[in-house]
Amino acid sequence: MNQPAISEAIPPDNLSSDRDNRQSIEHALRAPVLAFLISAVFWLLVSSCFGLLASAQCHRPGSLTILANLPWLTFGRVFSAFQNALVYGWLSSAGIGVAIWLLSRLCNTTYRSSYLLWLSAFTWNTGIGVGILSILGGGGNSRALLDFPFSVAFILMLAFLFFGIWSVLVIWNRQSESVYVSEWYIFAALLCFAWSFTTANILLNQPLSLIGPAPGVSQAAIHAWYERSLFGLWLAPLALAAAYYIIPKALQKPIYSYKLALLGFWGWIGCVAFGGMVAFIGGPFPAWMVTVGIVANVLALAPVLAVAANFHMTTRSATEAGGPRLVLRFVAFGAMMFTFYGFEAATNSLRTISQFTQFTLVILGQNQLFLYGFCSLILFGAIYYLLPRLLNRPIIFKGIAALHFWLSVIGFALLWFDLTIGGLIQGFGLQDAKVSMDAISDLLTPFLTLQAVAALIIFAANVLFAIAVGLILLLPGRVGNRPDVPETSMERTPEVTVA
Amino acid sequence: MNKFAHLFLGVFGLFGASWLAFVAYPYITFAGMQPNKDPNTNAVAPQGNPGTADQGARVYAANGCVYCHSQFVRDKNEGADIDRGWGKRRTVARDYMFDRYVFLGNSRLGGDLTNIGVRQTDPQWFYRLLYDPRSLHPASVMPSFRYLFRTRKISGQSSADALKLSGPAAPPSGYEIVPTEQGRAIVAYLISLKRNYALPEAPEPAE
Numbered sequence: 093m094n095q096p097a098i099s100e101a102i103p104p105d106n107l108s109s110d111r112d113n114r115q116s117i118e119h120a121l122r123a124p125v126l127a128f129l130i131s132a133v134f135w136l137l138v139s140s141c142f143g144l145l146a147s148a149q150c151h152r153p154g155s156l157t158i159l160a161n162l163p164w165l166t167f168g169r170v171f172s173a174f175q176n177a178l179v180y181g182w183l184s185s186a187g188i189g190v191a192i193w194l195l196s197r198l199c200n201t202t203y204r205s206s207y208l209l210w211l212s213a214f215t216w217n218t219g220i221g222v223g224i225l226s227i228l229g230g231g232g233n234s235r236a237l238l239d240f241p242f243s244v245a246f247i248l249m250l251a252f253l254f255f256g257i258w259s260v261l262v263i264w265n266r267q268s269e270s271v272y273v274s275e276w277y278i279f280a281a282l283l284c285f286a287w288s289f290t291t292a293n294i295l296l297n298q299p300l301s302l303i304g305p306a307p308g309v310s311q312a313a314i315h316a317w318y319e320r321s322l323f324g325l326w327l328a329p330l331a332l333a334a335a336y337y338i339i340p341k342a343l344q345k346p347i348y349s350y351k352l353a354l355l356g357f358w359g360w361i362g363c364v365a366f367g368g369m370v371a372f373i374g375g376p377f378p379a380w381m382v383t384v385g386i387v388a389n390v391l392a393l394a395p396v397l398a399v400a401a402n403f404h405m406t407t408r409s410a411t412e413a414g415g416p417r418l419v420l421r422f423v424a425f426g427a428m429m430f431t432f433y434g435f436e437a438a439t440n441s442l443r444t445i446s447q448f449t450q451f452t453l454v455i456l457g458q459n460q461l462f463l464y465g466f467c468s469l470i471l472f473g474a475i476y477y478l479l480p481r482l483l484n485r486p487i488i489f490k491g492i493a494a495l496h497f498w499l500s501v502i503g504f505a506l507l508w509f510d511l512t513i514g515g516l517i518q519g520f521g522l523q524d525a526k527v528s529m530d531a532i533s534d535l536l537t538p539f540l541t542l543q544a545v546a547a548l549i550i551f552a553a554n555v556l557f558a559i560a561v562g563l564i565l566l567l568p569g570r571v572g573n574r575p576d577v578p579e580t581s582m583e584r585t586p587e588v589t590v591a
Numbered sequence: 592m593n594k595f596a597h598l599f600l601g602v603f604g605l606f607g608a609s610w611l612a613f614v615a616y617p618y619i620t621f622a623g624m625q626p627n628k629d630p631n632t633n634a635v636a637p638q639g640n641p642g643t644a645d646q647g648a649r650v651y652a653a654n655g656c657v658y659c660h661s662q663f664v665r666d667k668n669e670g671a672d673i674d675r676g677w678g679k680r681r682t683v684a685r686d687y688m689f690d691r692y693v694f695l696g697n698s699r700l701g702g703d704l705t706n707i708g709v710r711q712t713d714p715q716w717f718y719r720l721l722y723d724p725r726s727l728h729p730a731s732v733m734p735s736f737r738y739l740f741r742t743r744k745i746s747g748q749s750s751a752d753a754l755k756l757s758g759p760a761a762p763p764s765g766y767e768i769v770p771t772e773q774g775r776a777i778v779a780y781l782i783s784l785k786r787n788y789a790l791p792e793a794p795e796p797a798e
Contacts, residue, residue: 150700150732160735167734168655230653234694263595271594279595280602287606291614308624308687310617312695317613325606361602365609371697374665376683377617384612447670451661451699522699525674529702533730536700540732 113267116204117196122482124209128189129475130565131217133558135181136468138224140551142174147547150540164228172239173227178463179237179322180248181220186471187330188216188255191278193478194337195259198275199266208258215251219244233297235315237322245293252289256282273336273353277329280361284325288365292318309376316368323462324364324392328430331467332399334474335427339406342420342477348405352398359395363388370441373450389441396434403427418493422473425501429465436461448519453539457511464550465504472500472557479564489560496556503549510546514539624688627790636788639689647780648692650773654736660704661696662784667796676710677703678786680795686786701733708785717778718754718770726760739774742766 149159149167159165192209195201223244226232232239240248259282295306295314306314340347347353366388369381407424436458440449449455476493479485514536521532626635651657664678672678682705687693711717719726722740724733740754745767752775753767762768770778789795 149734160737163654163738166654166736166738168658169653171658172655232653232655234652234655234657234692236658271598276598279598283599283602284606287610291610295614295618305691306618307622308690309684309693309695310621311693313617314614317609321606321609358601358605362605365606366612368613372663372695374669374681375663375695376681376686378620381613381617443669450670451697453700455697518700523671525671525676530728530730533728533732536732537730 113200113202114197117201118482120204120206121192121196121209124206124213125189125192125478125482126565127210127213128185128192128216129479129561131213132182132185132189132471133561135177135185135220136554137558139174139177139182140547140554142170142177144544144547144551146171146174147540147544151544163230168234169228169230169232172232172234172236173224175237176227176239177220177224179327180223180240183327183330183463183467183471185216185220186475187281187327187467188212190334190471190474190478191281191330192255192258193482194274194333195278196262198268198272198337199262200268201262201265202267203261203265205261208254208261212251212254212258215247215254219247219251222247235296235311237319238292238296238315240297242293242297242299245289245297249290249293252286256286273347273357274333276357277333277336280357281326281329281333284321284329284365288318288321288325312372312375313369313377313381316371317365318368319371320368321365323459324367325361327463327467328360328364331426331470332430335403335423335470338419338423338474338477339403339427342416342423343407345406348402352402352405356395356398356402359398360392363392363395367392367437367441370446371450371455373441373443373446386441386443390438393434393438396431400427400431416477418490418497419473419477421497422469422476425497426466426468426470426473429461429469433458433462433466447523448516450519451522452515452519453511453536454515454519457508457515460504460511461508464500465508469500469504472496475561479561483564485564489563492556492560492563496553496560499549499553499556503546503553506549507543507546510539510542514543621684621688624685626688627685629789634788636790637686637689637786640783641779643776643779644783645691645780647776647778647783648690648694650739650777651694651780652692654777657694657696657698659696659698659700659733660694660702661699662693662703662705663695664703664705664786672703673796675703678706680790680793682786683790683793685790685792701731704781704784705786706784708782709787712782714752714778714782715755717781718752718774721770721774721777722754722756722768723760736774738771739777740768740770742768 145165146167149170163169196203219240223240226241226244227239231241233241238245259278263279292314296311298305305311336347336353367385369375369377369385370389373382373386375382403424407420439445440454440458517535517539518532521527521535626637628635663682664672664680666681667673669681673680686705716727718740720733721736723735724731725735742762743766745765749767750769753769756762756768
C-alpha cells in the first residue's frame with residue numbers, strides 16, 4: 093500500500109469545487125436511493141411483526157391453538173420469515189441504499205444513469221416478497237438465511253448483478269484520486285456477497301444441478317461459511333462504511349489513524365470468513381475445521397479493537413458544537429456494539445465456554461447483538477443523516493428520533509440480557525444429563541415471556557422509526573439551495589490534522 | 592484503477608482462501624466417502640434412506656424444525672449428549688453420507704433427533720406429539736402441528752393410524768383424526784433417523 097495521502101484520512105468530498113458535481117449526483121440518485129430506503133423500512137416493519145409473532149408463540153404455545161391449524165403461521169416458518177426479512181429485506185436494502193449514496197459521493201463520479209438501480213430495486217424487492225411468501229407457504233429450505241428457494245435466490249442474484257454493474261461503472265468513472273476507507277469496505281462487501289451468495293445457493297439449494305446438493309455434511313460446512321460471510325463480509329462492511337463516513341463528517345475532523353483503519357480492514361477480511369465452523373464444535377467434521385474457526389474468531393479481535401480504537405480516538409476530544417448529535421448517538425452506539433460483538437463471538441468460540449453456550453439462546457442473543465445492536469443502529473443513524481441531505485430538508489424530527497433511539501436501545505438490551513441469562517441457564521442444564529429437557533423448558537418459561545416483551549419494545553421502536561422517516565418524506569421541508577441547509581457549514585474543508 | 596486493483600486482489604485472495612478451506616475442501620472430501628463394510632459380518636453401514644423418508648425430510652425443512660432441534664451427537668468429553676441417551680457414540684461425517692438434506696442444527700430448545708428412531712419406534716407416539724405436544728411434555732414450547740392431520744368420517748373400519756385421543760380432545764363419535772400424507776411422511780422420516788450402527792472411526796466410549 094502506498095503512503096497515505098492526507099486526503100485519505102477524511103471523506104474527500106469536502107472541496108467546494110466538487111459541490112456542483114455532488115449536487116448533480118444527488119439529483120440523479122435521489123429516487124433510486126429512496127426506493128431502497130423506503131422498501132427497507134417496510135421490510136423492517138414486516139420482520140418485526142414476524143419477530144413478535146414468533147416470540148409470542150414461544151411464550152404461550154398452548155394458548156395459541158388457533159395457530160395450530162394455520163401452517164403458514166407455525167413457529168418454524170414465522171421465525172425463518174423474521175430472520176430473512178430482517179437480513180435481506182431491512183439490513184441489505186438499507187445497506188445498499190446507503191452504499192449507493194456513499195459510493196457515488198466518495199468517487200465523485202461522472203456516471204449519472206440510475207436505470208440499473210431502478211431495475212435492481214425492483215428485482216430485489218420482488219425477490220424478497222416472493223421469498224417470504226414461499227417460506228410461509230412451506231417452500232423454505234430450513235437453512236438459516238438460505239431459506240429462500242433457489243428460484244428466489246436467482247431473482248436476488250439478478251438484482252445484485254444490476255447493482256454490481258452500476259457500482260463498477262461508478263468506480264470506473266470516478267474523479268477522486270484517493271480511495272477512502274468506506275470505499276474499501278463497500279467494495280469488499282460487493283465482492284464477498286456476490287461470491288458467497290452464488291456459491292451457497294448453487295451448492296445447497298439448486299434442485300437439479302450436476303454439482304448440487306453438496307454431499308453429506310459438506311452442506312453444513314458450506315452453510316456455516318456462508319452465514320459467517322454474510323454477517324462479517326456483507327452486513328458488517330456496509331455498516332462500518334457508513335460509520336467511517338458519518339463519524340468524521342459529523343465531528344468535522346479526520347479519522348484518527350490511517351494505519352489503524354488499514355489494520356482493521358485487512359485483519360477483518362482475513363479472519364472473519366474462517367470463523368463459521370464454531371457453530372459445530374464437537375460436530376461431525378475433521379478437527380482442524382473447528383479449530384481454525386476458533387482461532388479465527390479470537391484473532392478477529394485484533395481488527396475489531398483497531399476499528400474501536402480508531403473511532404474512539406476520533407470522537408475523543410471532539411467538540412460537539414452544532415454537530416448532528418442524534419445521528420452520532422445512533423452510530424456511536426452501533427460501533428460500540430460491534431466491539432462488543434467481537435468479544436462475545438471470540439468468547440463463545442472457546443471450548444470451555446462454548447460447552448455452556450452452544451445450542452442455546454445465547455447464540456440467538458449474539459446474533460441479535462450483531463443484527464440489531466450493531467448493524468441496525470448504525471443504519472438508523474445513517475438514514476437520519478442521509479435523508480435530510482438527499483431531500484434538501486433540514487428537518488429531522490428530533491423528539492421522535494430520540495424516543496426511537498432510547499426504545500431501540502432498551503428493547504435490544506432487554507432482549508440481549510434475557511437471551512444471554514436464559515441461554516446460560518439452558519446451557520448449564522443441557523450439560524447436566526440429570527436435568528431433564530422438560531425441567532429445562534420449565535426454567536426457560538420466564539425468559540421466553542420476557543423475550544416477547546423485548547420484541548414488543550423493539551417493534552414499537554421500529555414503528556417510531558417508520559413514522560420519523562415518513563414525516564421527513566411527507567411533510568414539506570425547506571426545499572432550497574444547499575446554503576439554506578444548516579449542515580452545509582460542516583462541509584467546508586476541515587482543518588486536517590493527521591496523527 | 593491501481594488502488595482498486597490492489598483492493599480486489601487482496602480481498603479475492605483472502606476470501607478465496609476461506610472458500611478453498613470451507614467449500615472446496617469439504618465438498619471434495621465428503622463426495623468421495625464410502626460406506627463401512629464390517630469385515631466380520633459383511634454388513635454395510637450406513638445404508639441409504641427409503642424414499643418416504645426423503646419426502647419427510649422436505650416436510651421437516653418446510654416447517655423449520657431445525658430451528659429448535661439438532662441432529663448431531665458430540666463426544667463424551669464435549670458435552671452430555673451421550674449421557675442424555677441421544678446416542679451411544681459421537682456422529683461422524685459418514686453418518687450423513689446418504690442424506691440429501693443434512694440438518695445438523697445449532698439450537699436445542701427441543702431434544703436432539705439424531706437417533707429419535709431408535710428411542711421411539713411407534714408412529715402413534717410421534718402423531719400424538721405432533722398433534723398435541725403438551726399432552727406428552729406439559730412445559731414444552733413446541734408448536735402443535737394440527738394441520739398435518741385431518742378429521743374425517745369413519746367409513747367401515749377405523750384406520751390403523753388414527754389418533755387415539757380421549758376426553759375433550761377426542762373427535763365426535765363416528766369421526767376420526769388421521770395424519771395427512773405430509774404427516775405420515777415426516778413421521779416416516781423421524782423413525783428413519785437411526786445412527787446406531789458401529790463405525791470404526793467413532794468407537795462407543797467406555798461407561
